[in-house]
Amino acid sequence: MNILLVEDNKTISKGLVYSLEQNGYTVTLCETCEAALSAAPFDCALAIIDIGLPDGNGFELYKELKRLYDIPTVFLTAYDDEDSVVKAFDLGADDYITKPFSMRELLARIRRLVASGKGCAVKIGDIEIDLDKKAVSKCGETVELTALEYRIFSMLVQNAGKIVTREIILERIWDLAGNYVNDNTLTVYIRRIRKKLGTDCIKTVKGLGYKLEGV
């Protein structure tokens, strides 16, 4: 199970990563808001976010992340003032812990949040992708994608806002397709996915590939 940790204090992050790994978690460590946003943590079951970050504050980062990913979040804060705590909960945070904190306590809180598991859902406008169940829905209605269509769409989701080249898509769907998918076939698949989703969130980047927008 992967945890997104956004913390710029190396002493704290080192200790946290060590303890989390000892407890069977894998950790995606980011030191800035920018790094956390570009890490596209679609596979993270939980986020631990420090409030004071070099390029912004954890609250702003959380708001941005929440637009894309429905990940349970614990704020890690040096500020034990009522305002910060109220703000965290107002924004929808699931928990917070004040530094210095006991690792045992943090682990207990993580276990509780993971057990209450909201799962790993990504929202793009009306469309929701459940990466655990490999299911896509629109306005609550299931969108039936074939395995290959899902694979292509989830690649775009995982790289939301970035260009995914046709070469990379073709390379990664090779195994699943069982035979060679050529360039024209890919165009057809993309057209089908767009039709099923009923939105234009997949943009064609001429001569390069595709990009998921509207997130």
Ligand code: CA
């Ligand atoms: Ca900090």
